[in-house]
Amino acid sequence: MPTALSVNINKIALLRNARPGNVPDPVGFGRLALEAGAQGLTVHPRPDERHIRRGDVERTAALLAEPAWAAAELNVEGNPLLPHFLPIVRGVRPDQVTLVPDGPDQNTSDHGFDGRDAEQAPRLRDLTAELKALGCRVSLFVDADEAAMEPAARLGVDRVELYTGPWAEAFGTGSEAASLGRFQRAAAAAADAGLGVNAGHDLSLANLGRFLSIGGIEEVSIGHALCAEALEHGVAETVRRYLRLCSGR
Numbered sequence: 001m002p003t004a005l006s007v008n009i010n011k012i013a014l015l016r017n018a019r020p021g022n023v024p025d026p027v028g029f030g031r032l033a034l035e036a037g038a039q040g041l042t043v044h045p046r047p048d049e050r051h052i053r054r055g056d057v058e059r060t061a062a063l064l065a066e067p068a069w070a071a072a073e074l075n076v077e078g079n080p081l082l083p084h085f086l087p088i089v090r091g092v093r094p095d096q097v098t099l100v101p102d103g104p105d106q107n108t109s110d111h112g113f114d115g116r117d118a119e120q121a122p123r124l125r126d127l128t129a130e131l132k133a134l135g136c137r138v139s140l141f142v143d144a145d146e147a148a149m150e151p152a153a154r155l156g157v158d159r160v161e162l163y164t165g166p167w168a169e170a171f172g173t174g175s176e177a178a179s180l181g182r183f184q185r186a187a188a189a190a191a192d193a194g195l196g197v198n199a200g201h202d203l204s205l206a207n208l209g210r211f212l213s214i215g216g217i218e219e220v221s222i223g224h225a226l227c228a229e230a231l232e233h234g235v236a237e238t239v240r241r242y243l244r245l246c247s248g249r
């Protein structure tokens with residue numbers, strides 16, 4: 001089963017926000033990624049709109065509503081416990097919502113939700129039900145902890161997204177094999193719990209192929225490294241290189 005590639009356009013929006021206007025257009029970047037074969041686009045609207053703005057989410061949804069992209073998906077990531085997020089999701093009803101526990105001032109994502117958290121679990125369960133009623137697939141951003149997968153499933157989510165920051169840190173070091181083993185066990189535990197398995201954060205052309213050797217990854221969402229690599233190889237060639245890795249070539 002090939003892994004789907006969802007291109008995260010946050011960093012194009014970050015560059016766009018450095019000046020008034022809409023150059024470079026993050027949605028235009030997304031279109032180039034789709035034309036090169038990406039199976040979806042990911043956006044992560046944060047409360048401070050440091051990169052993705054609500055209007056970018058709406059324009060990305062409009063792009064993916066075009067007949068040419070009927071098979072492609074919109075993945076909207078964010079913290080459903082913060083007030084800015086649900087109104088955006090209710091407005092666009094994306095194919096997938098990925099629940100990420102980032103605080104308002106967090107520099108970037110660095111951990112996942114834990115379904116064993118007695119305080120958050122009831123609220124996450126209710127939010128998951130609401131989002132599924134909107135027609136969205138719900139994915140929970142989690143650490144690669146095999147013991148956390150059954151609790152995640154009990155929230156009613158459809159998938160988990162494995163936080164792959166630790167994999168990127170371990171790649172190419174003496175702890176690479178141990179890290180890969182942790183992700184393999186976590187992915188297997190998620191599948192045993194009836195969950196689909198996505199993955200994301202700090203994945204790159206260098207580290208993705210080895211990571212996907214664990215098998216069973218339905219979707220990877222990649223942005224930071226992909227945008228940097230596109231500066232060197234161009235958008236289309238970079239996406240094609242990721243697609244080859246996602247198809248096991």
Ligand SMILES: CC(=O)[C@@H](O)[C@H](O)COP(=O)(O)O
Pocket residue numbers: 008010011043044077100107108109141200201202221223
């Ligand atoms: C959830 C995750 O790991 C990333 O999708 C996140 O969107 C990165 O956010 P920044 O692009 O703001 O670093």
Ligand SMILES: NCC(=O)COP(=O)(O)O
Pocket residue numbers: 008042077161199200201202203221222223224225226
């Ligand atoms: N969910 C991960 C994502 O969308 C992009 O993360 P990154 O590649 O920008 O680190």
